[in-house]
Amino acid sequence: MTKSVNPKLVIAISSTALFDMRDSHEIYEKQGVAAYADYQRQHEDDILEPGEAFPLASKLLRINEKLGGERVEIILLSRNSADTGLRVFNSIAHHKLNITRAAFSGGDSPYRYVSAFACHLFLSTNASDVRNALQNGMAAATLLPSQGGANSSDELRLAFDGDAVLFSDDSERIFKEQGLDAFTENEKKSAHQPLDAGPFKSFLQALQGLQSEFPSERCPIRTALVTARAAPAHERVVRTLREWNVRIDESLFLGGLSKGEFLKSFAADVFFDDQQVHCSSAAEHVATGHVPHGVANENSDPVTD
Numbered sequence: 001m002t003k004s005v006n007p008k009l010v011i012a013i014s015s016t017a018l019f020d021m022r023d024s025h026e027i028y029e030k031q032g033v034a035a036y037a038d039y040q041r042q043h044e045d046d047i048l049e050p051g052e053a054f055p056l057a058s059k060l061l062r063i064n065e066k067l068g069g070e071r072v073e074i075i076l077l078s079r080n081s082a083d084t085g086l087r088v089f090n091s092i093a094h095h096k097l098n099i100t101r102a103a104f105s106g107g108d109s110p111y112r113y114v115s116a117f118a119c120h121l122f123l124s125t126n127a128s129d130v131r132n133a134l135q136n137g138m139a140a141a142t143l144l145p146s147q148g149g150a151n152s153s154d155e156l157r158l159a160f161d162g163d164a165v166l167f168s169d170d171s172e173r174i175f176k177e178q179g180l181d182a183f184t185e186n187e188k189k190s191a192h193q194p195l196d197a198g199p200f201k202s203f204l205q206a207l208q209g210l211q212s213e214f215p216s217e218r219c220p221i222r223t224a225l226v227t228a229r230a231a232p233a234h235e236r237v238v239r240t241l242r243e244w245n246v247r248i249d250e251s252l253f254l255g256g257l258s259k260g261e262f263l264k265s266f267a268a269d270v271f272f273d274d275q276q277v278h279c280s281s282a283a284e285h286v287a288t289g290h291v292p293h294g295v296a297n298e299n300s301d302p303v304t305d
Contacts, residue, residue, distance in 0.1 A: 141289025164294030
């Protein structure tokens with residue numbers, strides 16, 4: 001009998017999220033495409049410094065070494081052309097990142113290749129690309145500049161908000177439109193009814209599949225749910241994760257408290273949240289991905305371009 005093999009975890013990361021490209025981007029913004037292209041060619045042997053997604057990518061790729069196979073793949077997506085993107089691949093080689101597949105879209109948005117590469121997650125610094133990916137049913141987040149340093153541990157720690165990230169925004173919509181009392185009453189009445197899936201459910205399940213390949217006491221991946229919910233609204237969350245057959249290692253029900261200090265204590269490599277106020281708090285301590293999805297982001301401007 002053929003042994004079943006779990007599918008790979010595939011994550012697409014933009015070049016500006018993987019590396020610090022602020023200098024060249026400033027030239028693009030102020031002087032245009034031609035000046036940008038000249039700058040990149042002149043500096044193509046100058047190695048780029050790590051960006052916000054670099055620690056995440058490095059830790060994910062090291063999981064392949066632990067498992068002795070290619071169970072994780074990082075795809076590079078870039079608005080560069082292959083010509084101006086040569087500096088990016090030179091930097092990938094210098095930093096010894098095992099990234100071999102890429103899409104250089106020559107100025108157009110590369111988000112449309114997320115689905116073609118069968119990616120579970122797309123990380124970018126371009127909010128418009130991220131919104132387009134989410135609108136097309138893909139898990140995606142805009143990585144924000146972080147004031148906190150990278151977690152030096154070899155363990156990968158990922159933290160997620162609940163509503164509008166792991167779960168749909170149906171309950172959050174009730175809170176926004178009708179208030180806390182209506183939200184709490186709805187969650188109590190619906191405690192045994194699983195929440196609908198949010199954009200990150202499939203990514204969380206793929207991550208769970210990767211975790212399952214390690215003994216629980218030696219798993220190099222740790223997850224946390226960090227939510228503004230509190231009792232009694234916690235029960236529906238617990239039952240939903242149980243229905244999905246997904247294990248979250250740590251769950252923090254904060255009842256509206258600021259999330260930043262808790263994420264610092266958890267030592268998250270990346271935290272994903274739909275609300276800009278929570279992202280701002282988190283980014284003071286850890287790398288943060290804004291998920292511009294759901295009622296909190298209707299008629300709002302992108303966090304960053």
